[in-house]
Amino acid sequence: MNDLTLKLTDLKLAFRSWSGANEVLHGISLHIRKGERVALVGESGSGKSVTARIVLGMLQELAATRVSGDVIFEGEDINAMSVKKRHALRGTRMSMIFQDPTSSLNPVYPIGQQFFEVLKRRDRRITAADARKNAIAALDDVAIHDPERVLDSYAFQLSGGMNQRVVIAMALANNPALLLADEPGTALDVTVQAQTLKLMSALVAKHGTSVLFISHNLGVVREFADRVYVIYKGNIVEQGPTADLFADPRHPYTRALLSAVPRISGGGIPDLPEDMDGFHAPLIAHEGYSEGELLK
């Protein structure tokens, strides 16, 4: 099993409030092999982002959360790690790309300075000159042809697409083992989003980076992911290689999601399968299916 970059086992998350604990992840298990691109797909509020934030070790530290289960990253349990060790992993062995590139960048420092800070996380003694050289190479990798100008610019002086490339270059600059990508580019127009996904795809393939790709857009997932997990209300309801899942979706929620992807051949939501395996969670009606049909 040492080809696994990430393995989540029975991961649960609850937010505490004055009225008691509200469990939002009900025991998620998933794994990502070295160099594998895995998508976590589900509607808004299903638990995609909180899963990523647990992997990044960001929710374990909050007083209002209760996290249980195993989060094994490169053989070590993130839930059991010291705060210091968890911090040290971020931006080095794992990094994250968010939906809106411009808000991920600091508006008051030039891009070059931000690159320097990123590279210092891995090598505290790196010189400004070496950092600049590495940053130029990283920008070159994301097809930015005038890296010197970009390094001297502020985020607001660059286009959204350019900022997205900068963010991808920064996220991969320290050659992380795992990239968490939360719908990168959804804040941009579709052409730019497609271009940046293509770039990201080529780069992770080049470096053998494992990816957890978070999305509600199955059209994009189909292009990008090797394997897909479908999350519904804090439960994984289906998983499989991307081609298999698209060819033969088993769970009614997956079918409902797929029916929202435009198809040349057309077609509506297929019939519900007759047998569905046991899932236990709070149930609500969804897209014409009864609660029980979706989560049984």
Ligand SMILES: Nc1ncnc2c1ncn2[C@@H]1O[C@H](COP(=O)(O)OP(=O)(O)OP(=O)(O)O)[C@@H](O)[C@H]1O
């Ligand atoms: N800080 C918080 N306090 C309480 N509940 C929270 C908090 N953050 C998230 N949640 C709840 O956890 C659940 C999962 O949220 P999450 O953000 O992971 O959804 P998501 O699938 O990423 O949705 P989206 O696609 O809209 O980002 C939701 O019910 C949300 O309301």
